[in-house]
Amino acid sequence: MTHDLTDQLQWVAWLQSLGMHLHPLDHPTLPTCAGRHGPRNPCDGKRGKHPATAWSRTATNDLGVLQHLFGQAPRNIGIACKPSGLLVVDEDQPNALADYAASIGQAVPATFAVRTGRVGGGMHHYYGMPPGVQLGNGLGDLKGRNIDIRGGGTGNGGYVVAPGSLHETGAFYELVDANAPVLPAPDWLIEALQANTTPPAAAPLFSQPRPAYSGIAPFVEDELARHTGDRSEDFARVAGACKRAGMTPEETADLLIQRQHPSAQKYAGRVLAEVHRVWPKLSERRATDHVDPATLIAPVVDGNLATVHHIHPVHAVTPPVLPEDFWQARPLFAHVRQAAYSRLIAPDGVMAAVLIRAATALDYRVLLPAVVGRPAALNLFGALAAGSGGGKGASLDAAAELVPFANTQNHRIIEVSAGSGEGLVKKFFARVEEKDSNNKPTGNWQWEQQVEGMYLRVDEGSLFGPLSQRKGQTTVEMLRQAWSGERLGGSYASEDRGHQLAPHTYRMCLIMGIQPEIAGFLFDDVHGGLPQRFLWLAVQSPEMPDLDNIPMHPGALTWHPPVVDARHLTGRVNNMARHLLDIAPEVAREIRAAHLDQVTGRAAADPLDGHANLSRLKVAAVLAALDDHLGVRVEDWELSRVVMDTSRAVRRWMQQRVQATDAATRKARNVAHAEREVLAESAKETAKLTRMAKRAHRYVDQLTSAGQKATKREINKRFGGSEKPLLEDALDHALGLDWIRRDGDVFVLGESMPK
CATH class of the missing domain: 1.10.10 (Arc Repressor Mutant, subunit A)
Structure with missing residues (x-):
């Protein structure tokens, strides 16, 4: 059976709009269960219901997080009842709830309800939990009536499988009435659940009465509510959390007994002794304390969500953005911002993509002159920084609408996705049959360059990282060379060494969306020079129009790349006619002075700013072209300063989050190792x-x-x-x-x- 991720995401978005907190479950179509199983809690063979994450922590109503969780592989949808404010009656026998209601002279309200795929029939009745109502762990008068409850009790409340999910029988969980609202739980249902639910008093552990603990730290409550099925592991986790919360061993033992934790039953009569035994080995601090559930996202590995230790998130500081003065500097900039606002997209990301597309559209024969060193290509790379679901792909689509590509006789453009180094170079070529002097086919075929411009689009940087790390992969090396317009091919093309691009015979530009959590591979190549070659702008904005003032889309830009013909090709590079842009004398002098300071050691340069002035000059040249002139004026140079200052700030913001994420991951790994040792010894x-x-x-x-x-x-x-x-x-x-x-x-x- 095939599975449509688009349909899956539509269900997720609809349920999220109802205020429900969701988390991913195993899907019956997967070859193996995606549940969080291990040697101590193997899959029981039932499919489609096991949580693919630590569900009580990961359940969230954040649509961006949910799109990531459910957008990678087939998943059933779980609804966490307590955070969703739900009380769900689970019928294992048709009309079980209706039969009880009739026995007391009541009727079941027509609330939001779902037919399960259970053989023999089953139903979930969704009700809103009344505020202030406390329910015990029992079923009260509903006990023994083939009914179960989700959302009550003193624990995490449990979860239910949502509509749109697939039962292991092949039937879907179906809505009874898509228009039915979630009604408040009727009084008779609450009274039934509260009947005879007072648990018997537990035998005291100590001869003297002990205090009841209140105001327990949230991360301790999380561990108390978390039951993996392995009571030794659960015990060690709760004890560790209590120690980190500043509690004593005696208080920890009291708490385990008072909450009737499963481990208190396992260690009946010796809970305090067991706490004392493991106490010295427990960590004082762990990276999972104080975690925002919306940040707990496990990576997808081979179609299944991997089990990972959750890390403490970096504080969500909004990345720097282009200032207001920039947007008012030229009408074209205001046009780009209005287009972004009309689609509720942050304008910086759209502007970055417009710059990359404009650079791609410029005739490949247009070069920067040798202000310092040698002539340079206008090949430009951009990185759009944002979290998952932040709008990176939407920014790229909006820019494509503003700056559509048009081929000319001398500059033909293709749009491609990331691939291997040799694969990218080969896309510039096509097999062409040779012709004789009479223009007739000869039957001989050869590879010839058929494309001059390439727009390389990578919607998610997480796809690029594995490419750069693959054994024998040449993508990163090739990109460094392409940015400068150097020779490409030859060493890349193992199957045919005829695919070679001579220096400055092509235009290659790249735009990539990337999350801070997976940007490490870029900063790992600082010494190779890859992150320095990117223009960094954020796909977030602190200011967006409100819903009553969304502007109309202004349409595509009226801009077309400046025409380059024989009149412009007055320069010579590698014995080829090229157009070398005019650079204002003040700009050239500033670039040369900065270069001299660096060469003589008078100024210490940050390794990440190794190509700062060349990158800025490229941006200035593209800004000039967007203003319909070839050549860099002082005004273009000053505008490029604003863009590059913002880029540097966004890059620093991204780098700090990469470093913090790496540090938290290392710490969590070390703590997890220590905890595994404690658990192993305890076992x-x-x-x-x-x-x-x-x-x-x-x-x-x-x-x-x-x-x-x-x-x-x-x-x-x-x-x-x-x-x-x-x-x-x-x-x-x-x-x-x-x-x-x-x-x-x-x-x-x-x-x-x-x-």
């Missing part, structure tokens, strides 16, 4: 105690059957010297599991038997 200790508890049960049985008293002293004789320090814990363990019981000073058999 070994628990296994040993369990073995000793089983032996204690056997010895009690043997002594009793022989007519002897099973005292602690007699049992102690049967254990080795290295085991004796653990005997007290082993006996407590056996008592807690009711394998044995105390009868004064004697142990007798309990009701349960070890397996």
Whole structure:
């Protein structure tokens, strides 16, 4: 069965618009379950319901985050009930709720409802949880009626599978009535759930009353609500969170018992001893504390969401943007901003893409003169910085509408996506049949350059990173050379070394959308010079028009690239006729003075600014071309200063977030390693105690059957010297599991038997 991600995202967007907090689940069409399984909690074989993330943390109503979570691979949709304000009645038998309602003289309201794909029928009735209502963990009067509840209780409230999801039977979860609203839970339903739900008082651990804890840190509450199925792991996580919150071991044990945590049942009678045992090994701080759920996004690996340690997000500071003076400097800039605003897109990203498209459209024979060193191509690279769903792709589409490409006889353009270095170079060529002097085909074919301009579009930088790291990959090396207009091909083309582009015989420009979380591969190449070659602008804006003042789209720009003909080709580069742009003397002098300061050591340059003036000169030349003149004037140079200052600030903003993300990831990895060691040791200790508890049960049985008293002293004789320090814990363990019981000073058999 195929799966339509577009349809999946439409369901997500609709449910998000209703205020529901969503998270991804396994999808039955995947070859293996995408749930968060491991050796201790393997998949039970049921498909389509297992959470693909730590759902109680990742469930969110943030559409941008949800588009990332659900836009990568097939996923069923989970609805976290408590944060969504929902109380959901789950019927496993048709009309179970209606039958109960009728028995008390009531009727089920026509609320938002979903038919599940369960064989035999099933229904989810969605109700709004009344404010201030407290429900216990029981079902009250609904117990035993083939009904379950989601959204109540003292824990995380659970989740339900949303409409639009696929059941493992092949049936979809279907809406009963798409127009039905979510109605408030009726009083009779709340009263039914509250009936007889007061739990029996637990036997106190201490002889003196202990305090009830309130105001627990949010990350401690998160760990208390999180149940992986492995009680040892859950215990270690809660204990670690309590220690980081400044609680004592005694307070931690109290809290576990008061909340009836599953680990308190596992370590019945020795919770405090177990807390004391692991306490010295627990971390004081972990990167998962105080995490915003909207930032917890796991990467997609081979179609499945990978299980990762969540990292503490960088504070969401808005990246720098172009100032108001820039947008008012020229009518064309105002036109670009109005077009962006009409589509509710941040204007900086559209402006960056317009600059890249304009550079691509310029005749490849237009070059920058050798102000310093040698002539340079006007090949320009741009990076659009924003988070997932921030509008990078929309910015590129808006720019394409403003600056459509038009081929000329001397400058033919293609738009392509990222690929390998040899693959990109090869796209400039086509096989052409040779002709004789009479213009007749000869039957001989050869590769000839058929394209002069390439617009390389990468909608998401995360696609580019793996390319740059692949063994034998030449994309990054080729891009460095292309930016300067150097020779391309030859060494790139393993299958045919005839694909070579001579210097300054092509135009190649690149625009890429990239998130701070995955931009590390660019900054890893600082010494190679790749990030220096990019113009960085943000796809965010602190100011956007309100919904009542959205402007009309102004249409495409009336701009066309300046025509370059034989009159302009007065320069010579590599024995080829080229048009070398005029550079204002004041601009050339400033560039040369800065270069001299750097060469003589009078000025220390940031490695990331190694190509600063050349990049700025390229931007100035493109701004000039957009103003319908070839050549850089002082005004163009000053406008380019504004653009490059903003670019430098955005690059710094991006770099800081890359560094912070890397640091948090390393810290989380180290802490996770330490916690795994604690869990592993805890598991070994628990296994040993369990073995000793089983032996204690056997010895009690043997002594009793022989007519002897099973005292602690007699049992102690049967254990080795290295085991004796653990005997007290082993006996407590056996008592807690009711394998044995105390009868004064004697142990007798309990009701349960070890397996």
